Amino acid sequence: MVVVGSVAYDGVETPHGKIDRMLGGSCTYVALSASFFTAPKIVAVVGDDFAAEDSELLAGRGIDLTGLERVPGKTFFWAGKYSPDMNDRETLVTDLNVFADFDPKLPEAYRSSPYVLLGNIQPGLQKSVRSQMDGSQRIVGGDTMNYWIADFREQLLATIAEWDFLLINDGEARMLSGEYNLKKAAAKILDMGPSTLVIKRGEHGAILWRRDGHFMAPGYLLRDVFDPTGAGDCFAGGFMGYLAGQGIDFHADRVDHNEIRRAVIYGSVMGSYCCERFGVERFRTLTRAEIDGRFEEFQEFTAF
Amino acid sequence: MVVVGSVAYDGVETPHGKIDRMLGGSCTYVALSASFFTAPKIVAVVGDDFAAEDSELLAGRGIDLTGLERVPGKTFFWAGKYSPDMNDRETLVTDLNVFADFDPKLPEAYRSSPYVLLGNIQPGLQKSVRSQMDGSQRIVGGDTMNYWIADFREQLLATIAEWDFLLINDGEARMLSGEYNLKKAAAKILDMGPSTLVIKRGEHGAILWRRDGHFMAPGYLLRDVFDPTGAGDCFAGGFMGYLAGQGIDFHADRVDHNEIRRAVIYGSVMGSYCCERFGVERFRTLTRAEIDGRFEEFQEFTAF
Numbered sequence: 001m002v003v004v005g006s007v008a009y010d011g012v013e014t015p016h017g018k019i020d021r022m023l024g025g026s027c028t029y030v031a032l033s034a035s036f037f038t039a040p041k042i043v044a045v046v047g048d049d050f051a052a053e054d055s056e057l058l059a060g061r062g063i064d065l066t067g068l069e070r071v072p073g074k075t076f077f078w079a080g081k082y083s084p085d086m087n088d089r090e091t092l093v094t095d096l097n098v099f100a101d102f103d104p105k106l107p108e109a110y111r112s113s114p115y116v117l118l119g120n121i122q123p124g125l126q127k128s129v130r131s132q133m134d135g136s137q138r139i140v141g142g143d144t145m146n147y148w149i150a151d152f153r154e155q156l157l158a159t160i161a162e163w164d165f166l167l168i169n170d171g172e173a174r175m176l177s178g179e180y181n182l183k184k185a186a187a188k189i190l191d192m193g194p195s196t197l198v199i200k201r202g203e204h205g206a207i208l209w210r211r212d213g214h215f216m217a218p219g220y221l222l223r224d225v226f227d228p229t230g231a232g233d234c235f236a237g238g239f240m241g242y243l244a245g246q247g248i249d250f251h252a253d254r255v256d257h258n259e260i261r262r263a264v265i266y267g268s269v270m271g272s273y274c275c276e277r278f279g280v281e282r283f284r285t286l287t288r289a290e291i292d293g294r295f296e297e298f299q300e301f302t303a304f
Numbered sequence: 305m306v307v308v309g310s311v312a313y314d315g316v317e318t319p320h321g322k323i324d325r326m327l328g329g330s331c332t333y334v335a336l337s338a339s340f341f342t343a344p345k346i347v348a349v350v351g352d353d354f355a356a357e358d359s360e361l362l363a364g365r366g367i368d369l370t371g372l373e374r375v376p377g378k379t380f381f382w383a384g385k386y387s388p389d390m391n392d393r394e395t396l397v398t399d400l401n402v403f404a405d406f407d408p409k410l411p412e413a414y415r416s417s418p419y420v421l422l423g424n425i426q427p428g429l430q431k432s433v434r435s436q437m438d439g440s441q442r443i444v445g446g447d448t449m450n451y452w453i454a455d456f457r458e459q460l461l462a463t464i465a466e467w468d469f470l471l472i473n474d475g476e477a478r479m480l481s482g483e484y485n486l487k488k489a490a491a492k493i494l495d496m497g498p499s500t501l502v503i504k505r506g507e508h509g510a511i512l513w514r515r516d517g518h519f520m521a522p523g524y525l526l527r528d529v530f531d532p533t534g535a536g537d538c539f540a541g542g543f544m545g546y547l548a549g550q551g552i553d554f555h556a557d558r559v560d561h562n563e564i565r566r567a568v569i570y571g572s573v574m575g576s577y578c579c580e581r582f583g584v585e586r587f588r589t590l591t592r593a594e595i596d597g598r599f600e601e602f603q604e605f606t607a608f
Contacts, residue, residue, distance in 0.1 A: 304603075
């Protein structure tokens with residue numbers, strides 16, 4: 001499974017504390033989360049300040065760093081502060097640094113990877129990565145954000161037209177479709193190309209949409225949310241990681257819909273674990289048994 | 305099943321239209337919703353302007369009107385206007401009229417009713433109704449609102465201490481418990497007396513809490529929400545109506561938790577139907593087969 005996106009340093013302040021600088025970035029969170037299900041290969045860029053211990057954390061989880069480009073300069077830095085209820089955040093610093101010139105180039109060994117997750121970067125770059133793959137992929141999909149939807153709409157539409165799934169939040173789904181109602185929004189987005197759409201609703205869970213119906217997953221109720229940074233990316237990593245681990249092929253004659261539903265639950269599980277500690281901390285100790293335990297909790301509190 | 309609350313006339317404006325005056329009130333919605341599962345008996349007050357056709361609608365659904373007091377004066381009138389996304393509403397008029405002196409008195413024949421649902425009225429009145437029952441009840445519970453939580457806290461706590469269940473929304477749960485986190489809020493509220501708590505989250509569904517765990521029900525996704533007025537009351541009517549129809553006794557040695565979970569789903573189904581037309585219109589044509597059909601839809605879009 002190939003993951004493309006940002007590897008960054010983050011400064012984060014939540015009601016539970018403040019960290020000035022720690023490992024972050026969408027590619028980092030997706031890959032760490034997916035690493036519990038499959039062997040991710042990342043494509044990203046960092047500066048010469050990128051710490052050996054951070055590379056080691058990723059490599060230690062079996063993540064292939066062949067596509068992690070190191071260039072002179074500083075690594076992308078982002079800092080933000082969350083509101084008291086942690087439902088909103090304010091961006092304090094966005095220093096793109098070496099990420100400003102990121103032009104993802106896939107190592108030869110990545111091109112036949114059956115799964116590709118394109119993190120939230122400029123849609124033209126996402127399209128370029130897609131075209132570097134050898135065409136044998138089982139599932140290609142990714143993420144986007146309000147900025148690309150508003151200002152790069154045509155490029156974005158051309159990009160997602162080639163995707164098997166799109167993973168966005170409810171506000172982005174409304175913006176992309178021009179429909180407030182989620183049923184109508186989802187129908188319009190499925191007409192844009194992807195056969196599968198996941199709409200994330202933050203603490204309220206996620207909805208999976210395909211032409212033949214939808215599936216609603218509740219959000220896991222944590223007693224304490226320490227830091228929601230990266231939760232959406234961890235959802236994406238768990239979702240795609242599970243599908244990769246199970247060898248699911250969206251282009252097969254018959255796709256087991258229950259496997260896609262389970263992937264949404266695993267995504268939710270990974271997003272919930274992410275919030276339990278600052279940054280990527282929770283993934284240092286997390287085990288597959290804990291993950292499966294929380295999956296079973298989801299079964300317990302949704303059955304009737 | 306006894307239902308106590310308001311019978312009113314409502315003026316409602318939503319993005320889909322405007323109705324100057326139509327049948328409404330918490331007791332009306334609860335009883336109409338519950339009437340698809342059991343035979344509700346209402347306790348409420350109306351003025352001499354209360355229309356025969358409105359009495360006939362209620363009686364036609366098998367609702368016992370013995371406890372519907374008619375006094376000189378005007379029926380309670382409320383008017384409100386919804387925001388474009390219908391997640392907020394502004395109250396334009398609240399004319400309590402005859403409801404201002406409402407002092408619910410239970411007809412003799414109501415006192416042994418096994419189920420009592422106390423709608424959102426002053427907590428002291430709710431307590432007085434409870435004390436008029438003969439003590440043989442299987443389930444007693446109800447609703448409250450921010451105003452009583454803030455300004456009648458001691459009376460409210462004394463009232464709900466005697467209840468088997470409490471049904472409130474997330475904002476009210478936070479206000480009542482002083483905890484923002486819903487897991488912590490629910491634990492505190494269960495310590496106040498009720499063995500069962502349902503926290504409604506509007507379009508995001510509802511959470512059922514008991515000491516041994518919780519159950520999460522998603523909100524039904526409608527293509528068009530015409531008028532959300534009464535949806536919470538219809539949830540309450542479906543929830544309690546289903547429990548009454550099944551003969552569930554919260555004081556029994558063993559309570560079938562799956563029945564309580566199903567009651568939450570039936571509550572969600574009734575709340576969703578309520579929103580499909582203005583006011584109580586949808587209940588004129590709704591059938592039990594349609595209700596069970598939507599219950600099955602909930603099973604379909606939540607299973608994994």
